[in-house]
Amino acid sequence: MISPYESYVYAYPHKTAYRPLDPRHELTEVWRGERAGSFYAHIPFCEMRCGFCNLFTRTGAPEDLVAAYLDALERETLALSGALDPAFATAAIGGGTPTYLSPSELGRLFDITGKLVPYGSIPLSVETSPATATADRLGVLRERGTTRVSIGVQSFLDEEARSAVRPQKLAEVEQALDAIRATGFPILNIDLIYGIDGQTPASWLHSLTTALRWRPEELYLYPLYVRPLTGLGKIGRDWDDQRMELYREGRDFLLAQGYEQVSMRMFRLPGTGTTTDYCCQTDGMASVGCGARSYTSTLHYSHEYAVGARHVRSIIDDYVRRDDFTQALIGFPVPPAEQRRRHTIQSLLQKDGLDLALYRARFGDEPDVSAVPGHWLVRGEGMLRLTDEGLAHSDAVGPALFSGEVRALMAGHDAR
Numbered sequence: 001m002i003s004p005y006e007s008y009v010y011a012y013p014h015k016t017a018y019r020p021l022d023p024r025h026e027l028t029e030v031w032r033g034e035r036a037g038s039f040y041a042h043i044p045f046c047e048m049r050c051g052f053c054n055l056f057t058r059t060g061a062p063e064d065l066v067a068a069y070l071d072a073l074e075r076e077t078l079a080l081s082g083a084l085d086p087a088f089a090t091a092a093i094g095g096g097t098p099t100y101l102s103p104s105e106l107g108r109l110f111d112i113t114g115k116l117v118p119y120g121s122i123p124l125s126v127e128t129s130p131a132t133a134t135a136d137r138l139g140v141l142r143e144r145g146t147t148r149v150s151i152g153v154q155s156f157l158d159e160e161a162r163s164a165v166r167p168q169k170l171a172e173v174e175q176a177l178d179a180i181r182a183t184g185f186p187i188l189n190i191d192l193i194y195g196i197d198g199q200t201p202a203s204w205l206h207s208l209t210t211a212l213r214w215r216p217e218e219l220y221l222y223p224l225y226v227r228p229l230t231g232l233g234k235i236g237r238d239w240d241d242q243r244m245e246l247y248r249e250g251r252d253f254l255l256a257q258g259y260e261q262v263s264m265r266m267f268r269l270p271g272t273g274t275t276t277d278y279c280c281q282t283d284g285m286a287s288v289g290c291g292a293r294s295y296t297s298t299l300h301y302s303h304e305y306a307v308g309a310r311h312v313r314s315i316i317d318d319y320v321r322r323d324d325f326t327q328a329l330i331g332f333p334v335p336p337a338e339q340r341r342r343h344t345i346q347s348l349l350q351k352d353g354l355d356l357a358l359y360r361a362r363f364g365d366e367p368d369v370s371a372v373p374g375h376w377l378v379r380g381e382g383m384l385r386l387t388d389e390g391l392a393h394s395d396a397v398g399p400a401l402f403s404g405e406v407r408a409l410m411a412g413h414d415a416r
């Protein structure tokens with residue numbers, strides 16, 4: 001039987017399907033006639049390396065590395081400014097942990113990217129962590145127009161955090177959440193993880209209940225994944241049933257507390273979602289930073305990708321040495337068949353589902369969902385949706401819709 005936890009499809013195709021572009025693509029060509037609806041800046045530094053984490057980030061930064069990184073980010077932002085007409089409807093700064101930067105470094109980050117991005121007039125989301133969500137940093141974020149702060153908590157029990165190899169103290173978590181609320185951001189998001197070794201329905205409920213003390217506008221409930229190259233990956237286990245049980249418990253609890261479900265992972269208080277005219281299926285994203293992806297309707301591109309600590313470090317070192325950011329070097333040109341798959345995956349994995357009229361208007365035909373088991377799909381009012389069980393199995397549905405080519409590229413990626 002297929003696991004309900006094949007993989008988290010936050011983007012299609014995944015970066016492991018990207019390859020060196022030959023010839024390289026000039027950014028002025030890449031962005032000609034395209035709309036960059038969203039902006040993303042990536043900060044690849046953290047004060048700790050959590051055992052479960054497979055994001056592109058490193059622990060700490062030797063002296064001057066942050067300054068050198070911001071210098072490179074400035075060169076990259078300038079190159080991007082020369083290639084596109086900004087039409088950003090939304091922006092995000094993520095990582096890693098952006099608030100690993102000091103208040104003055106954060107100020108510089110906003111000065112640099114603010115030449116391109118109209119902070120203050122569009123929604124801006126920034127990620128933070130318990131140890132770095134200090135009042136002075138949060139003050140800079142608020143001043144510069146941050147509308148949403150997202151903090152990783154994972155668990156409100158120190159022993160569970162420890163078990164996930166995340167050195168964290170409850171007092172620090174509570175202080176950070178109080179500080180975020182005191183600073184007055186319109187949206188607070190809390191990330192929690194289920195499926196940690198030793199976690200039970202009772203301890204999961206404890207974390208969920210505690211999170212609601214701050215009445216977050218959004219919560220992301222992540223099933224734990226361990227990959228061979230992350231610290232925890234060395235311990236092989238089978239825990240699908242535990243994750244599914246805790247998923248159902250978390251979903252039912254939040255629904256009973258008045259939250260609405262947006263996707264398998266995302267829950268929010270009704271009426272608190274930000275409305276923008278950005279459409280993730282059709283609009284492009286322009287990014288800066290060495291772990292970020294950018295995409296137009298026909299090309300997805302990024303810098304090099306790795307998970308292993310040594311390679312992440314050398315990619316960051318190469319990034320800060322790079323002078324010329326006017327070309328995309330690594331990516332995936334997206335042919336029409338893959339554009340269809342991407343649109344289908346991105347729509348179907350949202351609770352609202354896929355708008356059939358929109359799909360037909362864009363592609364002139366019907367979406368192919370034959371790879372998804374029929375009992376997980378419902379049709380109605382011009383929409384194609386996953387059932388509750390289908391949504392619970394999002395991490396199996398998404399991968400089932402991958403093309404053979406993308407699967408082969410991902411399998412052939414040199415996983416460092």
Ligand SMILES: C[S@@+](CC[C@H](N)C(=O)[O-])C[C@H]1O[C@@H](n2cnc3c(N)ncnc32)[C@H](O)[C@@H]1O
Nearest residue numbers: 052053054096097128129152191222223224225
């Ligand atoms: C960039 S981090 C959040 C901000 C900050 N770095 C922190 O950890 O507090 C993104 C989120 O992805 C989730 N995440 C990362 N790796 C994961 C994994 N292997 N399994 C489940 N969730 C994971 C965590 O919930 C984490 O909070």
Ligand code: SF4
Nearest residue numbers: 046048049050053096
């Ligand atoms: S979970 Fe957050 S703090 Fe931990 S290593 Fe990943 S990005 Fe860094």
